Amino acid sequence: MNQSIKDIAIKMTNVSKVFQTEALETHALTDINLTINKGDYVSISGPSGCGKSTLLSLLGLLDMPTSGQYFIEGEDVSRLSLDQASETRNSKIGFIFQSFNLIDELSVFDNVALPLRYHRDKPDAETIKKRVNECLAQVSMTHRTSHKPNQLSGGQQQRIAIARALVTNPAILLVDEPTGNLDSKSGDQVMDVLAKLNENGTTICMVTHDPRYADMAKIQLKLLDGAILTVPSLQIAN
């Protein structure tokens, strides 16, 4: 099966991550090769300490790999400066955290708009308002725009966080245990939102240790001791 470069959202080649402390060297990830195509819904699961979070951090440019190459939409992002990494995160990556990471002092609207305020293009107020409302509509939260995050339930907060992740039209959504801090009902709602977004074309990469939710992804990767255990059939065919 032929793959056009245009279809590849992100690609990692031989990526390794070593943490060094005074006493020891920890190989968190070794020789990770991973390709995620546009429109994919990938889950990464594995036991505690297998390197899930490290992998997600590297994917999200929150940390830099020790070796290997990493491309987002064909652009080499393996060796970026801190500010370049910020810019790439802002335009290409949407984050959804386990603990939501909303800023308490800002309203729901301003939380969602935050990435746009750091955007290279400096969109005007009108554009921001339009885009924020679009995203809030996607997560069905248009009725709470002037509230502060701590006035909302956990599920609502996570939906706001999803809207924030969508606001710059990123190449991929990186989702870290989205239901970890939620009850099962709210967790299900959040998972439904993600599934719907993927149906509408959003690329998603999710880290979770919950097998029920991992199964909801189209492609399931299993990580053990810093290496990918299961390679999806699609990739093996290549």
Added chain:
Amino acid sequence: MNSFFYSIKQAYLSLTQTPSFAFSVITTMSITLGALLCILTLAYVMLFKPLPYPDSDHLVKVEHMLTNKDGSSSEPLFSYPSLMYLVENQTAFTDVALSSYDKQVLTSHSSQPTMLTTYVTPSWFKVFKVPMILGRDFLTDVNIKSDISEAVLSFETWQEAFNSDMNIVGKTVRFRDVSFKVIGVSAQSFIEPQLRFYEDDNVGFKSQVWLTWNFNRMSARARKDWGSINENLIVVAKLDKNSSKEQAEQQLTTSVNNKWQEGVASDAFFDGWRVDIRVTQLQSAILSTHQQSVLLLLAGVFGLVLIACSNIANLFIARMAQLQKSLAISAAVGAKKAQLFKLLLAESSLLMFASLVIALAFASVGFAVLQQNMAQVFLRVDEVALSTFTLSSALFFASMFALFFALLGNQMINYRAISQHLHGSGKGVEVQVSKKVRYSLIVSQVAIASVLVFGNLSLFSQALNVINKPIGINTENFVDIDFSTVRRPTQEERDGPVLGTAIKNSLLALPQVEAVSNSQSPLSGFYDMALTNVVTNEHMIPGVKWIDEQYFQLIDQPLLAGDYFTIHDIREGFTAPEGKVDNMVMIINDVLAKKLVSQGASLDDALGMKFKMDESGVFTVIGIVKGMQMPGASTIPVRAYVPSSVHSISMTVKLKPHQTLSREQVVTAVSEVTSLFALFSMKDVAEIHQQLLFSERATAITTGTLALLTILLAALGLFGILSYSTQMRRFEIGTRLALGAKRRDIVKLIVLDNLIAVVLGIIISIVILIGLMIGFNEQLQNIVNVSLLPLFLLTLLLISCIAFNACYLPLRAYINKPALYSLRGSE
């Protein structure tokens, strides 16, 4: 009691785990507390502590004010006859102690040291209750005009000049050609009242030897002259218990004034003048001019304390965050609020008392420094020592601070959140300092620091201006030398060659000497003399100085009009030669000339004017020089210069560049010429210059140090608050970075966020400064002016720079690493 020791032990163990916290608190507190104790003790001694003499509240200083017909008063100085009249005719006092201060060579001693001698009446020792370790003091039942020449040595003199000779009593000492029998030695514990400063040394006068009053060096003429006043005559008296200061003033003014008018009746110069006797509490007379300095210092130190408290408050807040977990566990196992508070109190007490011990050591060093360097600024500084007052205030402050910080820490703990700390995952439940508290800490730091830094910098720059102000003459490479006569000259010496000239020539022969002028140094030797304009009969009292023909050229004092003196103007006799009395010459400075000529007229008009100077004769103005400002003085006084005599033994020696002259070389040079003179004093003119600037230098050093300390403490404090608040926002910063914020965006965010607090602090400081200017308008009017505006802007710039760096530096830990580090820190 057991639980008390348990708390202390726990607190100690806990503190050893965080040495940097303990170190920061103890350092800040011990420096601050040390400074506070030092200044507080000084203020107590100077402002409240009674003088260490019996019935000290009845002791008064009696002063003699002369007021001329225009209503302007002279310095409060006695004339000798007024003084003696007052002593013999007063009834308001039970005792009157007279003293006359002098400086002379102890000629009976092999090394001929120059000593500070004080001629006193017997009641002087009674009034100050001088303790003696050997012999006795002067007998009070003898007449004050007694001719028995006796001496009492000070403890230090006895030790240093006489090797603590136990048999000293009964031996004789000789000053000039008068022998005094030593009758006793004062005890070391005696603290002499600082009634007068010795102008050359600029330190409080500490008598080395006390001598019988009647041998004081007032000339026979001065003893009868009601019109001439003398700065060496000091009167202290003990008020009769039945009379008040006011009664004494009234009674003495009337009687002394009547007598004085009789005394000067023959001199038209004093028409319309009058005498007032002023009686002031001895304590306030001694301290009057120094109170303001003490209060200023006290204000400065309290500012420091505020800043330090705010800094330590900060450290405690951060410490509470650190203690959160152990407090939560203690609470979980059943510790009550009061028990947790006890734990905090034990910790803060331990820190404060450790600081206190070090602070007492700092304060002792401070006392020594004050005594060494500030004797002129703060009288009674000798009495400043670790005392009950110091110890009790130290205990008081340490306890207050311990309680304050424990209460503060207690406030910071959210007891409801504490239990959640264990239940929850730990996320989001921490000791949170409300934004309001953080902001008010920043605001107060900025406000206090701005006021203190600005205040200190203003005084500092003012002192520096005075120090660096050119005085209009050259003082480098000059040595001021004075000789005194050892004995009465023999007839041969009287008739022989002029010794002044001979000494001058013998000094000139020294290889390192470039020139010698028969005049006192440009920084000393001015005497207030009454001049009467021969034509208009107007009076004035300029500072008059006797100089030779080379003086002005030697010190580069510029001539504005007329001529310098020539060698022919120098007098050949001790007084004006026959026939020349009405035809002597005088040079005046431009300030005096301006007073003489009519408004707007050329200064040249003053040339040719004639002045009579008491009995010295009539002088014609032949030259006008540019006035010189004495170092440390704010104005240029009126001055007149007249030719010295060839017999003058005051010399100003100019050395060749990079040469020095030793005391021995001068002594040898003089001893080759004559044995009549002993070297009395020898001083570098540049050194005199520095001494005259003493109080400015002291101000500069004190204010400079305070400003630096303030800046240091403020920087530490602002850094503490802002790094704490940044730490609190670490998670938010991580989130923003993850969402694509660049480093610049984060810096901007934090700076703008704190800008309001900084600006508010600055506004408050401006309000405080304006308040101070309005409240203390009179005291500050000399200090405050438009030229301080740049200095104020500089202060603000400095504080802003500190605030910016305090924002930026803690941020570096987060923004210069991958965003992950900040995000991870939240977990």
